[in-house]
Amino acid sequence: MTVRLYIWQRATAALMAPLVLIHIAVIFYATRQGLSAADILSRTRGSVVWAAYYGIFVAAASIHAGIGVRNILTEWSPLDDRRAGQAAIALGVLLAALGLRAVYAVVLS
């Protein structure tokens, strides 16, 4: 872990702290009485606010999870730094791709 990765890791963490609190609140509100697709989509479809919120969340989580998993791989797996970095980037890209697709799904489809 270098200073550059550290800064990205801590910055995305700090950014996500309020985002996670909002997300937990959303979870509690959404599940107050059974969960339906209509409930969710009627609120998210066409919403710039939800798109921005979840878009930023996905980007930050992808970076944060990637760096976190990189640390775990370098310390707990036989992979060397380079391979661990590649695996981490792959995870980050996967999360970003699936995550932005999910944002598209609930906002634009």
Place this chain on the structure above:
Amino acid sequence: MSAPLSDLSVSLWRGGEDGRYQTYTVPRRDSQTVLDVVTFVQRHLDPTLSYRFACRVGVCGSCAMTVNGRPRWTCRTHVAKVAGGGRLEIGPLENLPVIKDLATDMAEFFRKWQRAKGVFAPSQTRHDAIAQIRPDTPARAAADAAIECINCGVCYAGCDTVRWNSEYLGPAALTRAWTLVNDQRDAGNRDRLQAVAATGGCHSCHSHQSCQELCPQTLNPTAAIAGLKRRTAAAYLKGEIKT
């Protein structure tokens, strides 16, 4: 002299990395320390036992070993405090290669000290006026709080990040670097911050705080390393160091 109380069952690590524990019976005494126990074995039961000590009074750090699962100074560990049920298990410090029995090779520990640039870099000569160091400035207070390290290796032996990451410089080396970062006379901070910001530097620390819990000098390497994280992050963002 006090009368013997009962006997202790003492398991000592014998051999190198591929050694084994061997058990001895040692008479118990009042105010006995773990170092007393090891010394008794070597003098009266098995002269082939290898171990290190020097001052016997808790100022040199040479006698550090793993006692019942925890790295400690054996000269300052009372048997009464740790030998539950009259049993002791004593091994060499972890995270260091074993030379023989209870003695480890501390070369890597000191190499990492150098790698962390834990060495004073002078900014003046003998021809300059003596530096005026106020003890109550925040920087000097921070340095003083971390300066009493005697390189015993207990924090290094107790650190899981050292165990998992062979490049990690470790709590002691980074704590020394921190004291020098705070030393107003030192001129080597750019290289030093660069050294502790690289792979294996301060950012590898996960704040388990085992070092702080274990340090016999009650130092706080976790806090020192947190300070290094702040300084290196600021230096990086200002372009003073590269990744």
Place this chain on the structure above:
Amino acid sequence: MTARLTKHRDSALWIAAMVHRLSGLALAIFLPFHFLALGLAIDGEASLNGFLRWTDQPWVKFSEGGLVFLLTVHLLGGLRVLVIENFAWRDGQKQLATLAAAVSAVVAFIFLVRVF
């Protein structure tokens, strides 16, 4: 093989760091599935709704409670790290770490009570 043990892992702060790491790993593994589920909306509302009916099963709700716990405990553990690294040292961290775990458990429990 050297058989040398260390007991410092009984410390609340070491456990907090380990829980933080393991919860993060679990969330990183869970997240792709979460995104795939939401992505069902691309196939239409009925598709997403069908999935949501599947989640009505008790064992799924229980797992969701577990996920809420993981998310909360990872957040609180992360805040602990950010505080250690950016603010002046404060003692009493062990109590705070234990409190964080307790709060996470309570939050997850409240979630479970509401969805069952």
